[in-house]
Amino acid sequence: MNWTQLPLGPLQTNCYILSNKTKECIVFDPGADGERLVEWLKENGLKPLAILLTHAHFDHIGAVEQVRNSFDAPVYLHKEEQDWLVDPTLNGSERFQLGKISGRPADHLLTDETSLTIGDFSFQLFHTPGHSPGSVSYFFEEGNAVFAGDTLFMGSIGRTDLQGGNHEQLLNSIHEHLLTLPEEVIVLPGHGPATTIGEEMERNPFLNGF
Template identity: 60%
Template sequence: MKWERIPLGPLQTNAYVLVHENGTCLIFDPGSEGEKLIKHILEKHWTPLAVLLTHAHFDHIGAVDDVRNQWSIPVYVHKKEQHWLTDPMKNGSLLFMGETIIVNEADVLLEEEKTLTIGDFSLQVLETPGHSPGSVSYYVEDAQAIVSGDVLFAGSIGRTDLPGGNYEQLLQSIHRQLLVLPEETVVLCGHGPETTIGAEMDTNPFLNGF
C-alpha cells in the first residue's frame, strides 16, 4: 500500500490518495483543482472507491463534486459538519475567499469512532475535534499512516481561532488519539510535509509540557 500527496489550490491543501496494490484507491480531502486531481488519477490508472473528508473547511472540499461525479463514489464526513458542505459561511469560503464554495451533501455521515471497510481498505476513524468540531483522523494500520487533516502538522498544530475551534480540545485530541499510536506512524498532514508521531513527540513545541 502506498500514498501520494497532491497539494491543491491557493492554500496548497494536501489531497492524499491512498493506493492499494490492486489499483483501487481512496481520496482524502480533494480541496481544489478537480481537473488536475482527476487527470493525475486517470494517468495512474487507479480506481477510486470513496472520498473521505477530515473536515469540511472550504480548502478541503472544493473538488469533492468533481471527483464524486467522475467516478460515482460516496463522500464521507462527520455528522457535526454535514451542513458545512452546503453553507459557505460555515465552511469559511465566504469569510476568507469572498466567494461561495458549495458542494452537495455527503453520502455517508460519520457519527462515532469505528472501523471502516471500503473495498480492501480498513481504516480506523478517530474523532479529533479542536481545529473544527467534526474533525476526524483516519488511521490505516496496514500503511502505518494516519491522515490527520489540520489537526497535527510537522512542528505545529491546527489553528483554533476559527468558528468551533478549541485549543485545549485540540491538544487533548492529539495526545489521546494520535500520540498513542506507534511512533513510526507517518502523519499525512493537511498542509506541508509528512512527519511521524515519534518526531512530533520529540520536537513539536506545541505538545511538549501539555
C-alpha cells in the same frame, strides 16, 4: 498499498491518494484544482472507491463535487459538519473570499464508528475535534500512517480561530488519540511535509509541557 501526496489550490492543501495493486483508491481531502485532480486519477488508471474528508473547511473540499461526479465516489464526513459542504459560511469559503464553495451533502455521515472498511482498505477512526468540530483522523494500520488533516503538523498544530475551533479540545484530541499511536507511525497532515508521531512527541513546541 501506496499513498501519494498532491498539494492543491492556493493554500497547498494536501490531497492524498491511497491505492492498491488493482488500482482502486481512496481520495482524502480533494481541496481544489478539480480538473487537474480528475485528470491525474484517470492518467494513472485509478478508480476512487470513496472520498474521505478529515473535515469540511473550504480548502479541503473544493474539488469534492468534481471527483464525486467523475467517479461516482461516495463522500464520508463526520456528522458534526454535515451542513458544511452546502454552506459557504460554515466551511469558511465566504470569509476568505476565494470563491464560495457549496455542493451536495455527504453520502455517509460518520458518528461513533471506531473503524471503517471500504473495499480492501480498513481504517481505525478517531474523532479529533479542536481545529473543527467534526475533524476525523484515519489510522491506516497496514501502511503505518495516519491521515490527520489539520489536527497535527510537523512542528505545529491546527489553528483554532475558525468556526467551532477550540484550542484545549485540540490538544486533548492530539494527546488522547494521536500520541497514543506507535512512535514510528507516519503523520500525513493537511498541509506541509509528513512527519512521525515520535518526532512530534519529541520536538513539537505546542505539545511540550501539556
